[in-house]
Amino acid sequence: MKLRDMMILSFLSSSLVVIVIVWFSIRKMYLTDQDGYLIIAITILANILGAALGLFLLRNTFHSLNKLSKQTKVIKENQFTKIHLQHAPKELQTLAEDFNEMVTALADSFNALEKSEQDKSNLVAQLGHDIKTPITAIKNQIEAIQDGIIAKSEIDQTLNQMAYQIERLTALTKQLMEVSIMEKNSLKGPQNKEQKIWLDQFLLTLLASFEYILKKKKQQLKLEIDAKVTTLITDEGKLNRILTNLIENASKYSGEQTTIYLKITAVADRVIFSVTDEGSGIRPEDQAKIFDRLYRVEKSRNPETGGSGLGLYISKNLAEQLNGRLEVESDFGKGSIFRLTLSTEPEKAMPV
Ligand SMILES: Nc1ncnc2c1ncn2[C@@H]1O[C@H](COP(=O)(O)OP(=O)(O)OP(=O)(O)O)[C@@H](O)[C@H]1O
Numbered sequence: 001m002k003l004r005d006m007m008i009l010s011f012l013s014s015s016l017v018v019i020v021i022v023w024f025s026i027r028k029m030y031l032t033d034q035d036g037y038l039i040i041a042i043t044i045l046a047n048i049l050g051a052a053l054g055l056f057l058l059r060n061t062f063h064s065l066n067k068l069s070k071q072t073k074v075i076k077e078n079q080f081t082k083i084h085l086q087h088a089p090k091e092l093q094t095l096a097e098d099f100n101e102m103v104t105a106l107a108d109s110f111n112a113l114e115k116s117e118q119d120k121s122n123l124v125a126q127l128g129h130d131i132k133t134p135i136t137a138i139k140n141q142i143e144a145i146q147d148g149i150i151a152k153s154e155i156d157q158t159l160n161q162m163a164y165q166i167e168r169l170t171a172l173t174k175q176l177m178e179v180s181i182m183e184k185n186s187l188k189g190p191q192n193k194e195q196k197i198w199l200d201q202f203l204l205t206l207l208a209s210f211e212y213i214l215k216k217k218k219q220q221l222k223l224e225i226d227a228k229v230t231t232l233i234t235d236e237g238k239l240n241r242i243l244t245n246l247i248e249n250a251s252k253y254s255g256e257q258t259t260i261y262l263k264i265t266a267v268a269d270r271v272i273f274s275v276t277d278e279g280s281g282i283r284p285e286d287q288a289k290i291f292d293r294l295y296r297v298e299k300s301r302n303p304e305t306g307g308s309g310l311g312l313y314i315s316k317n318l319a320e321q322l323n324g325r326l327e328v329e330s331d332f333g334k335g336s337i338f339r340l341t342l343s344t345e346p347e348k349a350m351p352v
């Protein structure tokens with residue numbers, strides 16, 4: 001039954017009770033029949049007027065309830081409109097405020113879901129392209145060898161190019177697996193394998209892996225370590241992956257014959273790893289975005305500097321997993337500094 005009908009029924013029943021009571025009272029009062037009928041008529045009239053006035057005063061309440069019901073229905077069609085009930089009773093206004101809060105939360109979740117769906121289809125489209133490029137290059141080179149287009153003397157060089165393309169594919173696959181593990185664990189990633197590491201040994205292994213790419217671009221890497229830091233308790237694998245990504249970028253986005261500086265300093269209970277380059281630098285408006293998944297400043301996927309825009313996204317996440325933080329400071333056209341700050345007490349969250 002509708003609320004309005006319930007109200008009318010309740011007015012009618014209360015009027016009936018009043019009329020019956022008045023009728024019995026009149027009979028005890030020795031009044032003439034005419035006066036009795038008059039009093040009954042006045043009572044009925046008063047009740048009708050009372051009911052009409054009550055319904056008139058409640059019209060805003062009925063209107064607000066209808067509005068609320070309509071707005072609730074359109075949520076199904078993903079229309080997240082807020083409701084404003086100015087003349088409604090206080091309780092309904094509070095209900096409208098709660099409703100609006102719920103609508104905001106629903107709209108936020110819906111937008112986040114839509115964005116994540118969009119991100120996923122972008123990821124598939126871009127990675128499809130990144131995977132197809134080296135595979136097409138390898139396929140063309142194999143066909144060229146099979147058709148005898150490539151001279152025997154050039155085969156070694158072609159094989160080297162093929163090995164480079166395969167390396168790109170392997171690196172991309174590794175990154176993808178890392179992103180997939182991170183996102184499956186809602187960005188927390190696998191547990192840290194904390195251990196005491198000796199920095200000199202750690203850096204020796206790390207820097208050895210860059211010998212080839214630095215030589216190719218005639219770049220130098222200068223190392224500066226604060227004598228106070230000899231050991232550190234952290235997840236060696238994660239630290240290695242962050243610094244590898246940073247040094248790789250420093251080399252990739254800098255010209256030939258430039259210098260890259262890796263500086264390790266101790267400040268209070270923190271250790272700071274900074275990677276400085278003399279490269280292209282990053283515009284202020286791009287600085288916050290480079291840590292986003294798939295973001296690349298240079299939109300064209302140039303095979304020379306080609307990457308997928310996953311390196312910094314993974315690195316920032318790994319830094320957070322180590323309870324640390326990764327930041328950038330850059331001067332466009334001059335170079336960049338990427339700073340990784342870790343706590344010497346890794347269990348403690350890093351204050352902002
Ligand atoms: N040292 C740097 N100097 C200038 N630009 C940089 C530097 N490091 C990163 N960038 C910019 O930030 C973008 C994102 O870097 P990120 O490492 O995430 O991806 P990528 O290098 O393009 O690909 P990959 O996934 O192979 O690392 C790069 O495309 C580049 O435009």
Ligand SMILES: [Mg+2]
Binds near residue numbers: 245248249307311
């Ligand atoms: Mg990179």
